Amino acid sequence: MYNFVSTVQKPTAVTHSVTGYFTSPNEKNLIISKCTKIEIFLMKQEGLQPMLDVNIYGRIATLKLFSIPGEKQEYLFISTESYKFCVLSYDSEKKEIVTRASGNAEDTIGRPTDSGQIGVIDPNGRIIALHLYEGLLKLIPIEKGQASPIQKDAFNIRLEELQVLDICFLYLTSKPTIAVLYKDTRGAKHVSTYEILLRDKELAPGPWMQSNVDIFSSMLIPVPLGGVLVVGDHAITYVNGPYPKSITIPFTRITAVERVDKDGSRFLFGDNQGKVSVLLLQHDGKIVSDLKWEMLGRTSIPSCISYLDSGVVYVGSTSGDSQLIKLNTEKDPQSNSYISILENYTNLGPIVDFCVVDLEKQGQGQIVTCSGVYRDGTLRVIRNGIGIADQASIPLEGIKGLWSLKPASSKGTNAYDKYLVTSFIGYTKILSFEGEEIEDTEIQGFDLESQTIDCATLFSHSIYIQITQKSINLIDINTSKRIDSWSPPAASSIINLCSRNNHQIIISIGKELYYFEISHDRKLCLMKEISLPHEISCLDISSFGDERVSTLCAVGLWTDISIRLLLLPSLEQVSIESLGGEIIPRSILMVSFEGIRYLFCSLGDGHLFNFVVDRPANGTYQLNDRKRLTLGTQPITLCKFKLKNTINVFASSDRPTIIYSSNKKLFYSVVNLKEVSHVCSFDSEAFPNCMAIASDNSLTIGSIDDIQKLHIKTISLNGEMARRISHLDEYSCFAVITLRKEQDNSPLREEKDECFLKLFNDQTFEITSTYAFQPFEIGWSVIPCKFTDDNTTYLAVATTFSYPDGRRPNGRILLFSINQRRLVLLDEISTKASVYTLHNFNGKLLAAVNKRLISIKYTLNSDSTKTMKSDCVYKGHTLILQLASRGDFILVGDMMKSMSLLVEKPDGSVEQIARNPQPLWLRALSMISDDYFIGAEAAYNFVVVKKNSESTNELERELLDSVGHYHIGESVNFMKYCSLSSQPDTDTPPIPTVVYCTLNGSLGVIASITREEYEFFSKLQKGLNNVVRGIGGFSHDHWRAFHNDHHTIQSRNFIDGDLIETFMDLKREEMLLVVKDMNISVEECYKKIETLIQHIR
The missing domain is CATH 2.130.10.10 (YVTN repeat-like/Quinoprotein amine dehydrogenase)
Structure with missing residues (x-):
């Protein structure tokens, strides 16, 4: 089994943003990162002008601009979650990005930090600090040189603090000085400062320390006047010595901060409700005397904020659409806000679920996604091409x-x-x-x-x-x-x-x-x-x-x-x-x-x-x-x-x-x-x-x-997020599980969830029916289903109860009929554990109840009524997350035990016939064919397993052998066996395809290709890697290699379709270099790529 992975929509969720003079000393840039890519814009009077869009062979963990005295343009520092880093500059004559330095910050020993990687740069451009492992600080000296700003090797310094929450460099220091926010073994939080002695490669006590800062503190923000802001959920404290200044704010969780003024007089704060506020530091040029706080208005929930100029601000989001906003001096009396939205930038992420339908009946698959988080939640209708x-x-x-x-x-x-x-x-x-x-x-x-x-x-x-x-x-x-x-x-x-x-x-x-x-x-x-x-x-x-x-x-x-x-x-x-x-x-x-x-x-x-x-x-x-x-x-x-x-x-x-x-x-x-x-x-x-x-x-x-390239239609859910979706063609509607998060009026503003099942007209997207779940009940699965000897299409829903007092969770399975586009509850089954997924199987309904698999029938009673009856058919897993089936075979995806294959016998019993022995934390799965199955696991990898049905060895038949490995680099939420392309008017059989969605808003297709196609594209991929070098010196082979906490395996039986498609954008002389050892013309190669892409998406 050979696979071709092609991205339909690249990541859209914005994780980082910075502003500075990267491409020119005279024109300011906005640079944003979207998981595995960066986009560079020019800031023009009429708005943001797209300039560059480049892929990075890694998941971006740090994105920072820095300058070196005497240099006209700034450098871009990038580090990845796999501990690679690089320094980039821009050649304005050649109009291309140049790698000035690259390296590997990975250590053979050390425990990765629980709070995530932290990367910071000294404001005077003297040193870069990376906190990657507990108790260690990786330091990269910056020194002006002809070819690279990094002339010396990186080195580690021991940190006494193990539970580090945040690090920043301080302004106005003669030596590079860091502030460290950490938690001690008793749970108390403190801030310490340290000078970095570059010559001695060690830390010395800094100018001050602050013990017992607010217990909810999570972030440090350096202030150009000196000192830091310690940011918590209900207070912000300015610390620059023994006399801190604090201000109490409404209870919230700050998600992004940006400095407005060069001297740090004003800072913008965004929180998990999408509220944007301003903090004013009153000072005399040296000493901060007071802090003032004011809410400005609402935006998408920000993951990053960048102040551009003249009151214009970019709000990047992983939860909803990113936005360009204007801060006004006067409050709008209608919206009670100082903010006006100038432009929205589409973000599909996180895609929690999706379905593929042909709404226009033209043989062209359209994707309908559950996108966004909480108040930024939407449905998105995505189709290829232009309507x-x-x-x-x-x-x-x-x-x-x-x-x-x-x-x-x-x-x-x-x-x-x-x-x-x-x-x-x-x-x-x-x-x-x-x-x-x-x-x-x-x-x-x-x-x-x-x-x-x-x-x-x-x-x-x-x-x-x-x-x-x-x-x-x-x-x-x-x-x-x-x-x-x-x-x-x-x-x-x-x-x-x-x-x-x-x-x-x-x-x-x-x-x-x-x-x-x-x-x-x-x-x-x-x-x-x-x-x-x-x-x-x-x-x-x-x-x-x-x-x-x-x-x-x-x-x-x-x-x-x-x-x-x-x-x-x-x-x-x-x-x-x-x-x-x-x-x-x-x-x-x-x-x-x-x-x-x-x-x-x-x-x-x-x-x-x-x-x-x-x-x-x-x-x-x-x-x-x-x-x-x-x-x-x-x-x-x-x-x-x-x-x-x-x-x-x-x-x-x-x-x-x-x-x-x-x-x-x-x-x-x-x-x-x-x-x-x-x-x-x-x-x-x-x-x-x-x-x-x-x-x-x-x-x-x-x-x-x-x-x-893609047309995306947005359907607002009025402050709710969509969790699951299914299409009922017979009733021309979508069934959607939605979730609303509300805050109570307590001082801590505790949140509670309200969950609903809703029917939407599949043409107008009007809501035709709503069913409210019980308190603490969350819907986990919704599917249309039919039962044996019954032609009616029903709607089945699985739920789980999650209690705040720690009670053991339980669940329900509900069965609805649809009458004149209205939901009618027919029956329900209560379960002693959570129900995470439902699946149609041979006229029955399969339900994953924690680690058990139960089979449900809808049968006629003696009094002519019908009820659901359940029977446990298999147990022995850890926690079943997803199910798939073909014929009498059931593929089970377990949270910790990878994939196992079950079969239903003629008497209705179910037994396991094979399993994959690898300890994979599975997130999604699909059956490509009768013998090959694909799964996506938590370390951002795809794995293909094979059923050894032809083996004469009984032990081999009981194993699902891993025959394909590939690092996709994104968290996959769902995979579905379906097609996006219209069927060609030829006798050529359709190519089997699996469509997947990710947390970062990307959509992709995995297509099964022949051995001959695989060998051709493997050679082309090799030729492209020789001609097209990765930005930052990052290796494509290393990027696509399967790796998790247990082992690393080179990519096997997979083709990177995104790399293959770059061939079509090369100059002709570069194309000739790529195919020089392949015995094929550029035109033939172009045609092969084009034909496959047209057939799979």
Whole structure:
């Protein structure tokens, strides 16, 4: 069994954020981490501008910026949970991240800290301190050098304090000085300070210490005036010697702190309720005299806060969406808040559960997730590609072209569109839109007796331009009169193709190419005509970006199947590119994305080439970075369109696709339409920001989603979080277990949970029914089920009671019917232990009651009533967390005992036939096939086990052998055997896939691949590791190796699909280096990757 792991959605939960001058000494950056990746933004007047997005081969534990005296740009320090660290800088000329230093802080002895890793940097840039093991402090000296800021080896210093809660460096010290918050053996908490003697490699007593700080203290915040803030749940204390200053705050748990002012006069605090408050330190420049506290408002529950500038703050969250907020000087009387939300950044994490459904019945799987924590809880509907929602539709057959026009009363390009010009074989129709009314109309100067091949409003000349097969027509916008026209010299000649911008026109007639310009007096001026060696199949004269006129014309030719670049106005050929093969180029387009000039050329068989158009110093244009991919099977027509002031490309074909750029990478997102022949932007008063879309038999006006790879729809739960979800197709609804956390009015503001089962309409997401669980009862599983000899679909729920007084937990299993989308409780079973999961199995319901497996039937009694009856069928586990089944086999996932395989015998009894002997703390599992099963364990690994059903050795048959290992690097909550991709129209069998979700908000697919595919991708993976080096010098092989507390095993029988996909973003010369030992062309390699990705997601 060979597996290909591909991420559908990368981590979205923000764990760390910092601000500083990393990429430039003049422009400030926001840098955030999302578990295994960092994102870098530029802080602009209009908002945050994405700049870089890079993966890190490790789980980020520390993210800090630091500066060295004399250096203009800051360095970025990263440490990982596996004790690796690196120092990064940014090369502004090459526009890339450079690794300045890297190392391993792991020690062979030592007990990892219970409170997690702590990484801090001296504010004067002298030393980095890491607290990784109890009683040890790892110190990394910083010293300015030509190549690296770290010139000396790291060393350990012994710490007397074992239960360290937090560490920070102090300001205004001649020697690096740390403050340590710790707990003693009696539970009391204290703060000590130490000077670091670098020469002697030891600690000396610091300037002060503070005994018996608040028992709830958990955090130290250094203050630039000197001293620290000791942060607790109901008090904050400023300590800088023998006279501390304290302030009592409402009882809470602080989750993030950020300094606002350089001198530390104000600090922002965020808590576990999403409340943001400000602490004011009143001082005379040296001594703090008082502390003031004020709540400002609510945001998402913050994991980190970064103050940007001018009252703008970034709030990163692992619990809900991250946000960009504005701190106002005046309180909003309606919201009673000083905070206004400027922007939300989607976070799916933590994903607690999910289901895959086909809500639009198009064969495309959509994921519905239970996302977020408590008041940030939501449901998210995630689908691949971009959705277009119908606003209006007209039956029209045979449309050959489509263009929007603005009316004469328009004032500039920002006015609304009014007309749609539709072209047919031999004639043209103009549709007029008045509100939502649509009618045929005529514009006097238009030739409606010919087929239009291009049309537009040119405000720079106050004209409409219409190009037909017979002529080029210029029509005055105000008078509707034709003011100029040009026809081919030979009456029998037909204009085959054309392209134009606001000032230039190019047309072709067979091999002949004619170039025109529109003069200031609104006349057509023929500037140049040439004959090319072969008939022209496509052409384009689009200008790049903000260029007023184009200096290039791109043409595709029949016969030699080539692309040629011609200079304007001379039409001199400056570049030629042979495409190879026998399929002619059908559409060609030049476009600029994020400052990069691209040329796209599509073929008649659904393939698409893309090139980067470079212009070196000598001025000659060149086509570089050639890439070929498949968008469909039919000819593709390329068309630029504008949405929200951003240019994108629509590729019309049997698999319509939108091409766009993000972080200077090209993306291809499928549109939720069956087939499209022509499109154009259409922004009318009744249909703003829409598109006109032509198919074989209709014209549709549709509104388009935001342009992104995944479309994510958010359903608010009004302060509740979703714990479990199932879809009931028969009743067109979702069943969701939700949880609300409320605080009581006691001084400690103790929290209590309220749990509910709710039904949501699967189209509108309106709540149609609610069932409230009992006090202290939490729902753990909800599934639709059917019983033997009963065709009714029921809803089964498992719960556990968790009592605050320490009583032994118990549980219930409830059975509901659904009548007119209302929940009706039919029966319940009380259990003596917690019920963690339910599973359908051969007309029965299986329930995991702590360590026992019970089977439940819903049977008819003698009085014609029906009740649930349970029977314990197996016991012998520690705690059963998850179940899966195929046929008569049951796969059991135990919290401590890995996986075991049970079988149901003909008499209904259940026995264990095999188990995995590894001591794995399992979190999720799935059955890939009859013989191969996959599990996710607590140390962020995947393991695949095999049933030895063909072995003749009885002992071997009783073992589930581990045959696959892989480190995913994230905490997986659920795995489900299902498919996200629409089934291809071929006889190829579907690829078995397992979809998984994680705590950090990522979604992924594990696909089963053949041995031949595995061997190919293994070679490609090796080639990529030789060419694409990990950021920070971190090793990909080490990152993907299975490792937990017991052992480390090299990745086995798994392919890192995310690494494989980076091949598609490489420059061509890098691609050639990757495949040089593989006996395969770059194009073939690209096609193999692309085909697999399309089939699995």
